[in-house]
Amino acid sequence: MPTQHPSVAQARTVKDHISGLIARSDEMEELPVAMRYVMDNYTLTGAERELVCATSTVDLGTCAGEWFVPPQVKPGHHIVYVHGGGWFAGSVDTHRHLIDLLARTTGRAVFAPNYRLAPEHPFPAGLDDARRAYFHACAHGPAGPMEVASVALMGDSAGGNLSAALVIDLVSRNARLPDALALLSGVVDFRPPDRMPPGSDDPTCEPTTQTKIAELYLQGVTTVDDPLVSPAAAGTDILERFPPTIIQASSDEYLRDQDVAFAAALWRLGVTVHLSIWPHLPHAFHLFPQELPEAGRAVAEIAAFLEGVEAAPVDEFASVGAQND
Template identity: 35%
Template sequence: MIWFLTALIIAIIGITLLLRGKSLAYLDSEPLTPAEHNPSPAHREALRMIREMNRAGKGLRGRERLNAMRAFMDSMSDGLALVSEFRPAQPETAPRGEWVIAPNARPSRRILYIHGGAWMAGSPRSHRAITDRLSQLANACVFAVDYRLMPEHRYRDGLRDCQSAYQWLLGNGPDGPATAEFMAVAGDSAGGNHTLSLIAWIKEQHLQQPDAAVALSPSTDLTFTAPSLRNNVKTDPLLGPAFRPLTRLPLPLLWWGTFLFFRMSPSNPLLSPLRADLSGLPPTLIHVSDSEMLVDDARRYTHKARAAGSPVELRIWPGMFHVWHIFTPWLPEADDAMKEIGDFLNRSEQLEAQ
């Protein structure tokens, strides 16, 4: 009996270490102190909307809480002065999603956009502010994929939807079959996680690489070992209230919980793209705020990718909140960030043409 218990304990410890994976603390640099900044007058209104989002499911539990959060996120595009045409994809020939086509967009220029929402909420509708502005600034037709969400589906199902959508977009535009002359992948938060996982998968499958990738406040490592996940919990108005209880749990419990929820080890590169081979990736731009919980996720990814020779640019914005881009164009800081993304995509196309 003693030998059995000893073996069981050793097995549990061994599996726990496998769930954690290799320590990546060597990628950390000096802790960031949020920089002084002068927020725009609209910044206060954005913070008010974030507080409303955090209260959307207050007092509710389970499915009711999730549905309330999903409904609130979808309502964020209501009343916006959008200029693009929003065209539903034809389900018999295309992945689920919608085309976002600005008046100046060229069908041969395409962007696959992967929305955020903790893999459980969000939709093409909830992120129309971003996709509308992206189509305008990049002169591209944006396909916002409506990937399968948890918990109704597995994490891997949503990622497969993104993989299928990318392959389909290479040969299909908004008007039917046609080759893409310029192809990019972009996403925010959980969608940024899918974006970074996707570009690593594309390389491994020897598929045509995108000309560029953009990840906004991405989650890169589900082992939750980056220092800012705890250091910035009080300065992150969006993620802090929701994830503060989790930061108080011992890491082994988080690793096992992640394994059970995602049905995948938190150290699996499909779930934690930071742990993939980051060599040979396309030009990639990462945006993150110095005061959000995921800033060290982005810094670790950038350090490792650059060391592997991949052209990754990291832009750390002062005093913003998680995925502030969703308040474009009425929040000046968000529109400035979107313009920088447009410049990056246009610059990537010029480099590809040389």
Template identity: 30%
Template structure:
């Protein structure tokens, strides 16, 4: 494994991160992701507005942020549902704030960002159900939200890519496109790329095994395809999809296999391979030019399928 000087610098920085006042391994994982995102994302772009609300669903509340892009004055704008990563057990508004701001501004779409329930407190299918419910809610309440219900897409990174993939098989008819950023797809962790990158950079196999056990406790004996997307046979309703793959990523092979299975099922899929990149590179805008390149690529793909007003 040969890493570029920029990636080597980032990996060295990651090794020095110490989570503050850690209570247990789960708390450490959550705080580590927050710290990594804060330190490596770089300066956050300003957006026109961020709205925060709670959506009542099935006896609980789903916190949601809506990011309105800078420089747009559109009553019925296009919208993107963003599903964050974090191994199903970590992540939220603050960890992905910089990424979502960039995407809102570049796509010209309102970005709807649900803070779905996390494992192990809420194992599968809680988080997935929250994401499905928010897509339905956005469509049903589009007029009040100031969005066009016929111009909605979905983006998910890492574990969020797994969730987005499953969401699309359930309510894909409501979505114009899908983008998966280095998606998690398989709970077996037995691919060649997992063998190569078992101890990093960024991810490690022991942490992945524990995360999957927390998220999908029945996954070893009775895996559910909606939890483990590599097992999905019917990609019904899945919209045109772009998959971003990172070269030095333990999830590389399962992401490529998921892409191949979608193609074989008749889904229109494009793959973009990010040479030299590691898992989570979208959080590393302070150092990596590839973050802007990926944002530009995702916006171009989204705008093939969304009608966005000119600035």
């Protein structure tokens, strides 16, 4: 019999860990409590996480943000990272090791907000906080106010959703757009399909769960058809202004097909897009760099994409100054 490839076995181990968390969370009556249990334990596999960056905290008023500065940093070139967690869970702490890895691999200071979470703070509170963090990173560095050369925006899962929605929000404000966008297993379409996508192996989500999440996240403020909730629903006049974008997902994820469709929509409008589908990995696999070698390679791919964007001509919209709330 053929021997199973080591990375396949490693991915299965991580998936089994996640499935166990989901099974235990199913016994919890309240969805936000269950989601916070899963997110708080999502990466607790026993692996030792590497942390190298210097950190500092900034008060943004409605929330706090944290700078991650690698030992070898490229001054004035920033990343804003919006953590995932299903709009109800997660924090800078649950994603600390991934943010640290992104900063080290890209050589950029990363600013990550602890944005307000639903259901206590429904839409658009989290999006508003992401905007505040972005505007801060457009005009400040870890040491204070400065002239910023470039800002990339990125996030995983729900953080990817907020990142793509923030681009749409910035376009509507005619504000400075990010120089690049990275969606790591990002949710771009909140409108649930009738069934799980063919070939998916993802215990973290299913259509019925998405409907419940939407009800608690939106609380009647808007609907899943709103482009600030489902970025894939944005018009062509908005999508054509998206910055160069890299989209990464696993072939097994619930959201795989929506990410592929979103990349295709941007391509058709002439936006520079790099779509990267990694086979048979768990949702938000980037959070497991010690367990899955693909996680580190995916982060290196993001770093290479950012370098390529900087080497290309500057988009005309990148020169528009940042605006405050």
